Amino acid sequence: xxxxxxxxxxxxxxxxxxxxxxxxxxxxxxxxxxxxxxxxxxxxxxxxxxxxxxxxxxxxxxxxxxxxxxxxxxxxxxxxxxxxxxxxxxxxxxxxxxxxxxxxxxxxxxxxxxxxxxxxxxxxxxxxxxxxxxxxxxxxxxxxxxxxxxxxxxxxxxxxxxxxxxxxxxxxxxxxxxxxxxxxxxxxxxxxxxxxxxxxxxxxxxxxxxxxxxxxxxxxxxxxxxxxxxxxxxxxxxxxxxxxxxxxxxxxxxxxxxxxxxxxxxxxxxxxxxxxxxxxxxxxxxxxxxxxxxxxxxxxxxxxxxxxxxxxxxxxxxxxxxxxxxxxxxxxxxxxxxxxxxxxxxxxxxxxxxxxxxxxxxxxxxxxxxxxxxxxxxxxxxxxxxxxxxxxxxxxxxxxxxxxxxxxxxxxxxxxxxxxxxxxxxxxxxxxxxxxxxxxxxxxxxxxxxxx
Numbered sequence: 001x002x003x004x005x006x007x008x009x010x011x012x013x014x015x016x017x018x019x020x021x022x023x024x025x026x027x028x029x030x031x032x033x034x035x036x037x038x039x040x041x042x043x044x045x046x047x048x049x050x051x052x053x054x055x056x057x058x059x060x061x062x063x064x065x066x067x068x069x070x071x072x073x074x075x076x077x078x079x080x081x082x083x084x085x086x087x088x089x090x091x092x093x094x095x096x097x098x099x100x101x102x103x104x105x106x107x108x109x110x111x112x113x114x115x116x117x118x119x120x121x122x123x124x125x126x127x128x129x130x131x132x133x134x135x136x137x138x139x140x141x142x143x144x145x146x147x148x149x150x151x152x153x154x155x156x157x158x159x160x161x162x163x164x165x166x167x168x169x170x171x172x173x174x175x176x177x178x179x180x181x182x183x184x185x186x187x188x189x190x191x192x193x194x195x196x197x198x199x200x201x202x203x204x205x206x207x208x209x210x211x212x213x214x215x216x217x218x219x220x221x222x223x224x225x226x227x228x229x230x231x232x233x234x235x236x237x238x239x240x241x242x243x244x245x246x247x248x249x250x251x252x253x254x255x256x257x258x259x260x261x262x263x264x265x266x267x268x269x270x271x272x273x274x275x276x277x278x279x280x281x282x283x284x285x286x287x288x289x290x291x292x293x294x295x296x297x298x299x300x301x302x303x304x305x306x307x308x309x310x311x312x313x314x315x316x317x318x319x320x321x322x323x324x325x326x327x328x329x330x331x332x333x334x335x336x337x338x339x340x341x342x343x344x345x346x347x348x349x350x351x352x353x354x355x356x357x358x359x360x361x362x363x364x365x366x367x368x369x370x371x372x373x374x375x376x377x378x379x380x381x382x383x384x385x386x387x388x389x390x391x392x393x394x395x396x397x398x399x400x401x402x403x404x405x406x407x408x409x410x411x412x413x414x415x416x417x418x419x420x421x422x423x424x425x426x427x428x429x430x431x432x433x434x435x436x437x438x439x440x441x442x443x444x445x446x447x448x449x450x451x452x
Contacts (some may be wrong), residue, residue, distance in 0.1 A: 004217055008209060009046070012201050016050040019186055019199065020066060024160075029067045029152055030199075032162045033145065036072070036086035037259060039164035041228060042213045043202050044070060044093075047162065048220040051102050068104045071148060075140040076110055077117045077261040080284070080351060081231060081276060089223055096221040109144035113361055116140070117263060118354050122334045123365035124309060125324030128265040128294045136261070146193060153195045161190060163200040166210070234279040235259065235272040262287050265295050283347065286340045293336065303329040327371040334362065334376070338383045356388055 004010055020030070032047065034040045047068060054064060070093055072086060090106050097104035113119065117140060120126040129136040152159045190196035202210075214225045259272055262284075270291060277285050297303050301320035308314050314323035325333075334354075341353040363376040380388045 028158045031069045034070045034072045043164040071107045073109045077263045079259050079262045082259045092223045093221045111140050118358050122330045123362040158195045160197045235275050331374050
């Protein structure tokens with residue numbers, strides 16, 4: 001049993017052992033929110049070592065019946081550098097947990113299709129998030145993880161969420177942690193989920209101590225921690241304070257870097273992605289430029305409607321529009337995104353910025369919004385020179401269109417009406433339920449009647 005040369009680290013591991021094996025006699029699962037960042041890496045390292053020591057100290061199969069879930073939430077728009085790293089790490093965690101016969105299980109959560117970033121922005125026309133309209137956190141992060149929590153609670157009655165939060169992160173974070181602490185108890189009630197408790201074993205660790213652990217304690221699942229260290233170093237902008245970790249003169253912590261969605265428009269400048277570009281990962285520059293274009297176009301009145309999706313009026317005091325994005329602007333965003341994706345895939349063929357399921361769902365929403373002027377399939381073909389591989393959306397083919405035009409005596413109003421109604425019918429076949437099809441068809445016929 002190798003001892004870590006840090007008293008605070010050893011004390012935390014001892015506490016985790018006590019909590020897992022002695023203090024709580026239930027089988028309530030432990031759920032670790034794992035982002036792949038420095039704090040969640042240290043937290044999982046301590047838990048893993050604790051389980052190893054329980055196994056070494058007591059005869060098999062001593063109380064290793066409590067399951068530990070390593071839950072990673074993929075927003076589907078994560079920074080590609082950290083996303084690739086996390087994918088590799090999770091595979092290693094899964095493999096080594098099996099090899100070491102530890103009750104550690106990897107679970108990856110993603111938003112529901114109808115709640116992904118691109119469905120909301122390009123499909124529904126939601127303006128990209130900012131500080132006053134930060135819809136992304138709930139849809140992309142909170143809901144997917146909450147759904148997994150509910151599953152565990154339904155099965156086991158209760159669950160314990162282990163947090164990698166620390167007092168040292170910020171004054172705001174310290175206030176939040178202390179607000180929900182119960183003096184003399186390790187577990188606190190979860191703020192929002194019933195029958196759920198939280199446990200923050202590393203809350204007293206300082207930033208330098210976090211980096212000391214990462215740089216001196218070998219990963220118990222056999223991954224190279226220097227890769228994570230290098231990502232943080234590359235993502236640290238010049239204005240970040242990077243105190244030296246007492247390991248060797250080359251180990252600078254640069255721990256203020258924050259990784260999140262590459263599309264994040266809540267912050268004015270994405271300093272971590274800018275630093276990654278400046279530190280040699282220049283292939284990411286098109287992503288940074290695209291993200292900046294999203295910010296620039298957000299509040300332009302010509303890109304916005306004068307109503308929200310619920311029909312409520314949305315006009316600013318100066319008379320400019322403040323509703324959802326126009327269908328034309330949504331189309332332009334998609335065109336820009338697919339072009340960036342195509343160009344990046346020339347050197348990084350596995351990089352996916354928007355998947356085919358999202359593209360098809362966007363077409364469904366456009367049709368339901370009565371937008372038939374442009375189609376996702378045609379745009380995809382223009383950019384990629386091929387059909388969307390899973391594209392089952394089709395209107396009339398060329399022969400059918402010719403015949404239909406003849407039947408309609410070249411009256412394009414009737415031709416477009418029939419074509420649109422067929423498109424509505426076809427897109428509904430991609431949905432689990434045809435709920436709303438009747439209303440959609442009625443809306444399209446009513447708009448035709450009004451135009452007549």
